[in-house]
Amino acid sequence: MNGLVDINNKDEHETDDEHIDLPPEMIIWQREEMFRNSIIIPPKISGAEAGDLYIIRMENAAIIRKAANDIYVDCNMLLEDNVAHEQDIELLRSEIEQFREYFIEWVAGFEKDEYSDEWGLF
Amino acid sequence: MIPAPFNYAIIVEFRYGQIDDVPFDQLCNALHNRWEASDAIGKFDGHETAMDNFDARLFFYTPQPQETLAMADPIFKDFHFLRGAKIYIRHGESEHSFTETEIIKPDGERVALSMLDEHQISTIPDWGSRRQSFKKAEAGEEWKYSLKNERAEKLYNKWKEIDYIITAICISGNFRIRQT
Numbered sequence: 632m633n634g635l636v637d638i639n640n641k642d643e644h645e646t647d648d649e650h651i652d653l654p655p656e657m658i659i660w661q662r663e664e665m666f667r668n669s670i671i672i673p674p675k676i677s678g679a680e681a682g683d684l685y686i687i688r689m690e691n692a693a694i695i696r697k698a699a700n701d702i703y704v705d706c707n708m709l710l711e712d713n714v715a716h717e718q719d720i721e722l723l724r725s726e727i728e729q730f731r732e733y734f735i736e737w738v739a740g741f742e743k744d745e746y747s748d749e750w751g752l753f
Numbered sequence: 754m755i756p757a758p759f760n761y762a763i764i765v766e767f768r769y770g771q772i773d774d775v776p777f778d779q780l781c782n783a784l785h786n787r788w789e790a791s792d793a794i795g796k797f798d799g800h801e802t803a804m805d806n807f808d809a810r811l812f813f814y815t816p817q818p819q820e821t822l823a824m825a826d827p828i829f830k831d832f833h834f835l836r837g838a839k840i841y842i843r844h845g846e847s848e849h850s851f852t853e854t855e856i857i858k859p860d861g862e863r864v865a866l867s868m869l870d871e872h873q874i875s876t877i878p879d880w881g882s883r884r885q886s887f888k889k890a891e892a893g894e895e896w897k898y899s900l901k902n903e904r905a906e907k908l909y910n911k912w913k914e915i916d917y918i919i920t921a922i923c924i925s926g927n928f929r930i931r932q933t
Binding site: 662663666672679730 | 805807808877878880900901902904905907908909911912913914915916918919920921922923
């Protein structure tokens with residue numbers, strides 16, 4: 632057993648709050664993944680503004696949403712493995728929530744232009 | 754993997770953010786020339802840049818990291834875009850082995866990075882230096898562009914704050930972030 636908990640065979644007395652041990656490499660990978668997701672976001676915001684093209688704005692917005700959401704979800708793992716303190720994670724989550732509200736405001740200002748999306752997405 | 758006989762890898766990571774490649778090429782040429790000299794310590798192993806030139810990295814291998822960086826210092830000081838660069842000094846074979854971090858201050862001097870100072874550890878540039886819309890607003894519609902830009906700036910600055918927290922957690926988990 633590598634320390635991972637098989638949720639299907641979990642003891643009935645165990646709770647979801649119990650500590651789950653993951654290999655250090657996985658924790659390191661997880662942290663780096665968060666870091667990578669974080670540094671994607673600023674250039675995508677400025678890139679969306681630079682061109683003022685609806686398709687690019689939407690594409691960048693989708694990338695930002697995914698990156699921010701991934702970080703939000705990754706917070707669980709940081710908590711479960713004691714990589715970060717609960718207070719820090721709560722702070723991070725509440726800041727991402729506020730970012731989400733700003734994001735909605737920002738996206739509401741996008742205006743469809745005359746260019747069509749050749750990929751049929753936006 | 755760190756090639757023999759070097760024990761240390763040095764990665765210099767920075768925001769370049771210029772369309773023009775010439776200053777970056779000048780930096781790389783200066784480093785290549787310096788490390789071709791017979792008294793060079795370690796090896797300059799090249800560079801990588803993001804496709805949009807937003808950020809870049811320089812790579813060195815060396816048996817003596819501080820001596821190698823001391824050789825690079827005069828060159829680093831000549832290139833203003835390196836101010837704020839983070840320098841990771843990694844010891845050992847594993848990519849997860851012990852790492853020291855230094856930062857190039859605005860005056861060009863290197864200093865060990867205090868992991869507890871959140872204001873030093875995010876290198877996302879200020880919004881003021883980011884490009885705004887290239888499209889010229891039509892007469893009477895300037896307010897619309899100004900509003901769009903204000904929203905983008907607010908969003909950008911919020912993520913800059915979040916990046917401080919994330920970077921702090923990513924670099925050195927298990928410490929408390931100072932509430933401001």
